[in-house]
Amino acid sequence: MTAAAAVAQVARAAKDAQPRLARLHREAKDAVLLAMAEALVDRADEIVAANARDLEAADAAGIAAGLRDRLALDVERVGSIAQQLRDAAALPDPVGEVMRGSVLSNGLELRQVRVPMGVIGMVYESRPNVTVDAAGLALKSGNAVVLRGGSAALHSNSALIAVLRSVLAAHDLPEDLIAGIDEHGREGVDALMRARGLVDVLIPRGGAGLIRRVVENSLVPVIETGTGTTHVLVDADADLDQAEAIVVNSKTQRVGVCNALETLLVHRDIAERALPRLAAPLAAAGVRLHADDAARAILAAAGTGAEVVPATEEDWDLEYLALELAVKVVEDLDEALEHIRAHSSGHTESILTRDLRSQQRFLSEVDSAVVMANASTRFSDGGEFGFGAEIGISTQKLHARGPMGLTELTSAKWLVVGQGQVRP
Structure with a gap:
């Protein structure tokens, strides 16, 4: 037969x-x-x-x-x-x-x-x-x-x-x-x-x-169902204690899944404080950073010990499913939203901010299946949502x-x- x-x-x-x-x-x-x-x-x-x-x-x-x-x-x-x-x-x-x-x-x-x-x-x-x-x-x-x-x-x-x-x-x-x-x-x-x-x-x-x-x-x-080119934006008014915990959890809690973080966007106004703070625990977990020019310059000056390589255009569209993370410094919320529109697979995105206006804009304007504020992308899951389990995440x-x-x-x-x- x-x-x-x-x-x-x-x-x-x-x-x-x-x-x-x-x-x-x-x-x-x-x-x-x-x-x-x-x-x-x-x-x-x-x-x-x-x-x-x-x-x-x-x-x-x-x-x-x-x-x-x-x-x-x-x-x-x-x-x-x-x-x-x-x-x-x-x-x-x-x-x-x-x-x-x-x-x-x-x-x-x-x-x-x-x-x-x-x-x-x-x-x-x-x-x-x-x-x-x-x-x-x-x-x-x-x-x-x-x-x-x-x-x-x-x-x-x-x-x-x-x-x-x-x-x-x-x-x-x-x-x-x-x-x-x-x-x-x-x-x-x-x-x-x-x-x-x-x-x-x-x-x-x-x-x-x-x-x-x-x-x-x-x-x-x-x-x-969609692949997860998942983004987290660390906004200018982010709580860095929260941001560190959320970014590390989103990337490293389990890397081979579709809701794991793949691209980290950091607002320029907070980048010099945020990037070294975030890079250290990511490096300790074995994460290699694919960073744009601005992020590489900040990390090099800070001496975090993280492995950093230049990001290519292909990196913004990759679902690594590995201890690799694309990192980009954005001028403002508008640039972050534009980057997500251009490169997201429509799976899950999260903003880390204490600014309610930025939070509301992000939640309203990002066109993905799951859009979050101040939470790990790893919660984008049927079991976590109370569905008992999930058959997939539709994009x-x-x-x-x-x-x-x-x-x-x-x-x-x-x-x-x-x-x-x-x-x-």
């Missing part, structure tokens, strides 16, 4: 299985999620052993440190992944929620209610946690899911999916509600993108190349924008109830 035929068969099975899930009440779905969490913990050693095989191959291939961190699992991380399922179980069920309604003058009763999308296709890279997050959120929102997590995480994803499917079977639900197609490689992705009519929506999550390939080639409707403007949780995995339909009315 060809990869295209095999993926079509998987998608058809998921589509046929989904109505069973759509009929379940919240209590039944939550019971499955909690059982999945328990099974993951119980079988953590098995999952970690499978992950070790992927890590061995990744190390042999010379994978970057940030990407390796995203791939790696240990017992503690498996426990955290399981907790995401418990968190999702604790959330309200969006399915059946009445969004709006009315009674027309002719007596027709109208209700618009949330319904599952049907079958969700996920294409992502080297992130085993996404396998469980996507499956759990899909299940809670009444959707089947077809997962393509990439060859780098083949053994990890296979082990995780096997655990989740075993729980479905134990609860007398079709295992085809959760399916993986990693073994079919790039041909599998191509087949998934052509599965219009079987897959209702495709969500790519990963690097710019992966996302662009899916957006440009998919026949299935796509919700575009597009149709259907969903920002961290996507349960609600964003639903569509809507109108229910119309009459008593024999006909249209005159």
